[in-house]
Amino acid sequence: MTDSMPHQVDILLVDPDRHGVASDRAFRYISTAAGFSVLALLALVLISTTGAAWPAFSGQGLGFLTSTTWDVPNNEFGALAFAYGTLVVSLIALVLAVPVSIGISLYITEVAPHRLRKPVIYSIDLLATIPSVVYGLWGVRVFAPWIDTRYETVAGWFDSIPVLNTLFNGRPVSGVSFMTAGIIVGIMITPIITSLTREVFATVPSSLREGAYALGATRWEMIRGAVFPHSRGGITAAVMIGLGRAMGETIAVALVIGSSSVVTARLFNPGDAMASIIANQFGESTGEYRAALIGLGVVLFFITFLINGLARVWINNGRRKAGVT
Template identity: 60%
Template sequence: RLRAGVVMLIDLLSSVPSVVFGLWGILVVAPAITGVYTNISSALSGVPVLRTVFSGAPISGRSFFTAGLILAIMITPIITSITRETFATVPRAQKDAAYALGATNWEMIRGSVLPFSRSGIVAGVLLGFGRAIGETIAVALVIGSSPQITQRLFSSGDALSAVIANQFGESTGTYQAALIGMGVLLFVITLVISAFARAMIARAERRIGAESV
């Protein structure tokens, strides 16, 4: 019963529009997490490298870290659905063989399920990563739209897709050409990642077909 409820919740998340995630992030998550940013910055203020990465918490909560958190929630349904389908393709005989050798549930998962499903899991992660790279609205709402290059995760910034969405309408000449070039670069990166993920899924399907014969 718990499994069915979790699966249904994850499937529902996959149908939520990205603008809803963005509004939720800017209205709920960003204000609520500002205090957490401040506490983390204070706790790591004495660590040489981490004090730079985790400093500069914005008052509004809109930052690279907030955008990453929202994107992580958005791509979770993709990764979990592909992983779940991959786990379902593990031959029953392989699981039974592990149990017959005296393996516990965790040992069976670690020794039989995970090695068999590795390609599918990696493919799911790559597909989710591809969606995260191309995401626009949610990122534009929560990242802060600050034109700066910084090492600080808690600082406001910008992303390729957000820059294109926010500035293309008012751009002209060379700047418009630069935005188009950014769009082409984003398209190529997403295409390469998606193609690689699809190739891994096809490889996993061929292996499953060969082992089921």
């Protein structure tokens, strides 16, 4: 048997140490328990938040997910307007962040001279180190007032084009709007998408690159013919993880979205999102109102868990496939 050697090594490393002394076994049990702590954490989060949100779920029924009415005095809590806001902000953020992130990753892996790579990577990491609340502060105090009047100019450009004249329209309140929130979140999710796509591009075998060059391809043709086809799954996963981050972004959005529970296609109008409304209204809430806000958190948890889960399984399958070939 040619594979007996690695097989035995595996047994040595994985099999439980049955003859170990007590301290050795204790160490194993403790570390196993620590490994399962994530599972315990997940279960506790689920049970605890769902339990506290139950009055709102049972009180509102399906209306919690399908109604756009958020009427606190009348105890009517429909989350749809906020789900819509979360979706709009996340989509704007993705549309801005994904092309830029892919551009940066390609620049780092394919174009940049060696001594420039580290500084570029460190700068992007720096962007990820800046806390969310600082982006929010800058957004509401500097960026929103600056962009406020420019929204009108942009709306003017698209005035006579159908569809776009609805999208690029609206009345921001001193600069805060869906669009402002989307831009800020776009800046914030760029580092994570960049680092994930960079990892994906780095796994493209150099034989593919060399093959494309040998056929006379330019660099761009090589990227299109060799790098992109090989990275499709990885890029999709990176975009989904970025989407998950964007949907969960709370504090910066709470400061620059404008707090208005209206469903509108006008991106320059103020709105509200699921995470941001929790941050903005939790303090003043009581009873079923508070339960409804916790319920928003539970829904958000489920959505982001699903998106991230799919992306991770996707990445792992891709890795396994890459490992086989």
